[in-house]
Amino acid sequence: MRDDFIVRVGARIVTPFIVTFALYVHFHGDFGPGGGFQAGVILAAAFALLALVYGLEAVQRVLPPWFVRGCAALGVLIFAGVGVVTMLLGHSYLGYNALAHDPKHGQHYGILLVELGVLVTVFGVMTTIFYLFAGRAGRGE
Amino acid sequence: MITVVGIVLFTLLGATALALVRVRNLFAVVMLAGVYSLLSAGLFTVMDAVDVAFTEAAVGAGISTVLFLGALALVGHREAQPSHRPILPLAVVAVTGATLVYGTMDLPGFGDPANPVHHHVADHYLEESSREIGIPNVVTSVLASYRGYDTMGETTVVFAAAVGVMLLLAGRRRKPAPEPDEAPAAAADR
Amino acid sequence: MTSGALLGFTLLAPLAGAAAIALLRARPNARETASLVASGTLFVIVLQVYLAVSGGNRPELALAEPIPGISITLEAEPLGVLFALVASFLWIVTTMYSIGYMRGHRESNQTRFYLFFAFAIASAMGVAFAGNLFTLFVFYELLSLTTFPLVTHAGTAKARRAGRVYLGILLTTSIGLLLLAIAWTYAITGTLDFREGGILEGRAAGAVVPVLLGLYVFGIGKAAVMPLHRWLPAAMVAPTPVSALLHAVAVVKAGVFAVLKVTVYVFGIDFLAEAGASAWLTWVAAATIILGSLVALTKDNLKARLAYSTVSQLSYVVLGAMLASSLGVGGGGMHIVTHAFGKITLFFCAGAIYVVAHKTEVSQMRGLGRTMPVTMTAFLIGALSVVGVPPLAGSISKWYLLGATLDAGQIGLAAVLVVSTLLNVAYLLPIPILAFFSKAEGETADRGPQGGTAISEAPVWCLIALSIAALGCIALFFWADRVYQLLQPIAAAAGG
Amino acid sequence: MSAHLPVLQVLVPLLAAPVCALLRSARAAAALAVLASWTTLAVALALLGEVKSAGVVSYAIGGWVPPIGIEYRVDMVNAWVLVIVGTIASVVSPYMVVSVSSEVERRRIPLFYAAYLLCLTGLLGIAVTGDVFNVFVFLEISSLSAYALIAMGTRRRALTAAFRYLVMGSVGATFIVIGIGLLYVMTGSLNMADLAVLLPEVWDSRTVKVAYGFLGVGFCLKLALFPLHLWLPNAYAYAPSAVTAFMASTATKVAVYMLLRFFLTIFGAPFSFGTMALDRLLLPLALVAIVSMSMVAVLQVDVKRLLAYSSVAQIGYVVLGLSLASVTGLTATLLHLFNHALMKGALFMAMGCVVYRIGSVHIDAMAGLGRRMPWTMAAFVVGGLSLVGVPLTVGFVSKWYLILGAIERGWWPVAVVVLLASLLALVYVWRVVETAYMRPYEGDGRAVEAPPGLLLPTWVLAAASIYFGVFAKSTVATAEQAARVLMSGVGS
Structure with a gap:
């Protein structure tokens, strides 16, 4: 596929849109359907597309395996960490109200942060798994 | 109108499921699984569960198809012929299905x-x-x-x-x- | 020292002995000294308990309460004291004997032997002073487990098979029947304590009583009531001091002791007699007495013959208990003591013969009386005691038991005892007669320079031990009163 | 911080898991895993103390009052289960440090600890929560990580064993989530306490009964009740030693807890024992499990498999206690959860010591080990005697209550079966003991005593299975209180 001109150009054009869409899905989750989970998946799909077209190595130069692995773990830490912070601020675990003076703002920040955690983990996990499969396939043949 | 769409989608869903079971080419299986997810996403939309539909489309039809293909690259395209007829699993599935149907008969009406x-x-x-x-x-x-x-x-x-x-x-x-x-x-x- | 703590020391003394044995494993002399010191100490402690109990006290010591309402408690009462006295005294004698035997026979794993012997004695003390059914059960099981390495001491395939039979029967009966009986008793009465007059009276009636009693009698596999006696002959592969432990010091005695104890303190003699629940078991015991003797007659192997003799003799005690009268229980209690001394003498002699002359079969023992005069004299005394010839100890307990059967109007059972005595004569007495009055076959021919009529006695430790045991048979005849007095309170409580 | 105890119970391993995954040093990951496990136990004990003094502890996550938000709710029953899981985790984790270093590739070890911590998180999460959907979420966490952990066994068959577990486990989880879904449809609530109030109104509907059935099948798959136990023997036999010890002592126990919680608290004992005849359904299965699986265990030559089958039989005891439908029976069930965890943990850990030295637990390979590895085999003997139910071991205590429960109901044959099965246990335990002690050692010199890092944790459990057999007062009291909580609906 790497030699196919149309695919290469197509992928190059489409990818920014996919990434943008992922971000839209993430940040628009408060208003319409979507959120961190879907955004993470879409983001991972964007990089999977690139890897299919340009080869795994090319993508891994930009997003090294250790980085996506780190993302997988980091997202969980972000999510759980928000809870720890609210706990330290004297509220109950994941009580976002603690995050700002106005409970509504607190909720808003909290939701954004935890959704970010979800996004990071889902993106990291999906990409890691993709790397592992794709990487092994390359070596096996 | 909604009913018709629902019936059509369900019929397609059933057909896809049957095909999934019968087909031995794993490549086709993966594609059919993607189709299955897409159809389910459609059904969820019809039932006004847009968030669920969105997730199903992104995960079921999207990334998991890619991952399945990655796995296929490792294991080959043909499913091994099962050594014996799966009578027991079939019976279990039939009983489970029947029980579920029985259970839904007392379910509150949809959308009530x-x-x-x-x-x-x-x-x-x-x-x-x-x-x-x-x-x-x-x-x-x-x-x-x-x-x-x-x-x-x-x-x-x-x-x-x-x-x-x-x-x-x-x-x-x-x-x-x-x-x-x-x-x-x-x-x-x- | 309070008398309760004394009971604790009956467990601690052998355990401390075990620890010392393990520590001194590299120095056999020190190790055996530790064994002797521990056994001597234990006997002194048990004597103190005896003094306390004969003074009318009932020392008690609660150790733990594993399950709410069910505790591990030690309590001294006459029957237990009697059993403990016998076991602790015979431990001393057996240790002496072991020193001679194990060294003379160059046995391997001697440390393990002394170690588990001490454990077994500790368990026996626990059985003797058990204050309730649960404690009895616990120590009864511990006794099975700690004697297992002793039974399989040789480690051969035969020993392993014997060990399997041994543990198989003892644990099967105790877990399958005895534990069930105990749980049932608890469910009925809400207690497991031993009480004078029993705990079941007024709480159980009808068919439950004989069934429950049957569960107990057969569940206590160590009493070797037929058909659950197989473990005892199987265990004959063990070294002779172990046989002594099994047959005289602790194991089978723990079994019949437990039967007596259950009869007296769980059912209560009067309750049993009223319910007539034990009648069917007297006949089981009677059958065991006769069959055991008959099988013994057919055995040429000396230890096997003695083993079946034990099976038969144990049922004397069971019979005594099942007669459910104070005379029967007293006679049974006495028989535990007298049979212990008689049988240990016989086993000591059998072992001595094996160590010195390597003979195991009765038919090989012609002329042994001349090479081993002391041993064979002791054997004669032991045999006569078991038969029940005065002035030897065995005659007293048999007399009481016979009296008990007659008292109960059971002529049939009395006849069983008489017949059994005749059978005893038939299987025991030919051995000393052969040894003293017939010439060894092909005398001196293959025995080399030390053969012939030259005296070739057992190791001196063995001789001391078997002489003490034989003298015990005689002495007990004269001290029988003391023993019976000790048991008097039970008889009194039973209104007998 | 004590107000946050319930959530800390889960949070500590949950935070430690991703950190472990990020670490590169095996040693640091090991230290973290051990530390997290010990903290877990400390929290569990503190919780138990609080429940004992203050009654039910409730924690509203996110500050949302239940049933709006998710509630953590700890009473005697789950406090008890948390202590079991915490105890096993804190004993097994240091053992894991030594045993895993010989069984798992070095650079994989941090991830291994991450998986272990996730599994622990999942199990604790199931036990602590008061929300049915939350149960499912944490069930998935524990299951996924368990599949991976089992696949880490050194033999190739570990992979197929893990896959089989994955298939059957997923079926179980699906059944459970269907059941939860139906409950939600019928009541509109996911909170356990709330459900318990709402459900009686719809008891009669088919949907609730079907939900009950789906949940039951799902739980029985997870707790490996005969005949749904097929995943268990291989999974336990081929998993790494420490994983087997951990899973055998915790995973099925937590599954039993789920069953008790759903059927006795949420649906309520009257519904379970009355309408659904749960006791009469489970009784035959439990009895068959006890007898047949003990017999199968007798035939095994791989000792880990033998112990695995024994586990299935022991689960039979646990379920039997439930099917006695009385406080005594449930006391036996809850006691046996703890007691069996202790003894099976000790047994599997002793086998881990053997694997560590000679690489096999085939019964013939164990000949003569009684002398070569005296402490290891002594621990096995202790655990084995407990399995048989010899007095002064924990095994006796739970069996005693089981027998009492059976006699209370007048079910004599049941009491007899329990005792008979003890004898079967004696047979299979004794085969190993006899091989180890009575047969001469035939291997090369590799069989020497296991390192203290393995031996010490093994003996902690072995000693505990004696200690709690001699001093069972506190455990019995706790279990009985918990049993009363579960049976509260029936008024006894």
């Missing part, structure tokens, strides 16, 4: 506003969400705040999956240990 699901905690979510949380999408406020802890658990599930795959696949080439039957003999040889 008097249903308990629409009243107990749902009332609170719908009425208080904007006051307590202040964002318009109630689904998000439930997922991220009211039941945010579940979402954290699900994030952990996803992470656990990655840990599992990494443990299994991360560059492993280990020497297989002797099977139990050989073990004592091997010990005696040495």
